[in-house]
Amino acid sequence: MKQELDDLIDFKTGRQKRLIYSDAHIYKLEMEKIFGRSWLFLAHDCQLEKPGDFVRTFMGEDEVLVVRQTDNSVKAFLNTCTHRGNRLCKADHGNSKTFVCNYHGWSFGFDGELTSVPLEDAAYKNNLDKSKFGMVEVEQIANYKGLIFATFDKEAPSLEDSLGEMKWYMDIWLDAMPEGTELVGTAMKVELPVNWKLAIENVSGDGYHLGWAHAGAMTVTAESGLAGLSVGNSEVDNAAAVSVAGMNGNTVLAALDGKSGYAFYNEYQKIWDYLDENRETAVERLGPFRGEKMWGSQINMTIFPNLQFLPGLNWFRVYHPKGPGKFEMWTWAMVDKRMTDEMKEIILNNVSRTFGPAGMFDNDDGDNLAAATQQSSGWRSSQMDLYANMALGVEHSREEMPGVVSEGLVCEQNQRYVYRRWLEMMKADSWADIPFYNSLEEARATEGKS
């Protein structure tokens, strides 16, 4: 099996076998080996303000309820009755003191305990030990600067170790301002007939498609003076941007100009004023390099396997796989808490207008990725290969930043590292077999070691 898996991915040449986008067995193994044991994003702290606040979400294809507790901690439970398996809660989010099963009326407190069972005395003859039938809790849960993650694997290393040096980049958004971040509005949900990995690789490293796939949106935003930074503007050229990978599968695509993140905003001057007013705070908290060159820049961040967020463009997105050829994509607008309500409104509208369900940019991607999924499903096409082999052999280290670095946004280094992580996790029997690396040196030393 491990040999077969090795044939699917070649890190050195950037090759992937198309089978990985369509095969049901491979997908099932992904649910076990990747989604079954990775730290997966559940919710932002701001979604769970008061005890009893909950959101319903997914870990792989498992449905979970994430609930704020009386002691302010957060618990995550499988959203299923422990009696006969019915779903406990159908709402997207809300506040509830109890979760009552619609089938037989078993009632669970929001701490997960089974509190009442109809006909307990008469039918169960007082033989039901209710303490053994509470809602099933997810094994580990942790919070990194407002983002709540969980894993089904009790052996998984800590969230912080898993994120590794990626934290250095995440802090550019999560920790630039002392109050941190919050989501505005609710999730914009879209179902797409796409294999989840194709969406991840697209945002993780594919700056190549921007000018072509999004030519319509790029042209019209530039023509209408919306952009602030027009297409091809030297301020977002390859010399002023980096692709960063080799951080346990997590990746970054970043401009280094400190303001291009707001390129597609029609009221970008207000945001630029905000950046000017708060630049000093950012530099104080993040140091001069991140504070001046990265805070405010267009940055794509990917937390392996299924979370992506783009400070600047201000969208925050999680992908929930629904089979080899389908996923749900949930997109929020995320902002600095200290921004004014007016700015938050501007950002929410811009996220919706660019990357929402009718977003002028997002609406260019769906069909391309759906077709790539379908074109990996034929008897012949599934045996074909795909290549992410741009800019092979140019990766290096840079003193100012952690991880493995290649210059430019148009470079396929990050995709190669995403698939490398995919293979490492798919092959490993346990977390002990999954290598950790956060620099070029470590990435080279661990290559092929899973």
Next chain:
Amino acid sequence: MSLQAATNDVYLDIQKRLYQEARLLSAEQYDDWVLMLSDKLYYRMDMPQKRLREDKVSDRAPAKTPIFNDNLDSLKIRIGRFKTGFVWSENPMNSSRHIVSNVEVFNTSKTGQFKVYSIVELHRSRLDSERKRFTVGREDIWNKSAEGYQLLERIMTLDDSVVLDSNMNFFL
């Protein structure tokens, strides 16, 4: 406040306008459609959410999240994107039919302004066997002007809490 039905003449005129609009939208004749829109247009659709009935939306409930939140200028930018010829997913053209029904027209406190309820069902025939269907409730304000009835406001309610198409390259 109970709503007062508009006269049958107004009802028929507005219904004709809605049918004309539906035909233009299905044919992607957006330049002609824009002529039906007021300079002060407000065009909005929010992302639906599934909430428990007893869970009343309170002050601290998350703000509404727009799918469309447009004025005439931003709508023209959306239209401009289609006109670039670079929106590859619309080539070949996707066949679509806007079916309008359940039209109700009421007077408002302003002379020449009418509140119009309708339902629009959009059928999209996409590549090969792909079929997509959107149902949307609409609450409009139409304004009688020298150029005929013009759309001043449209609040749309989408029926899906998960959007089931890979793009929304259309208007409703």
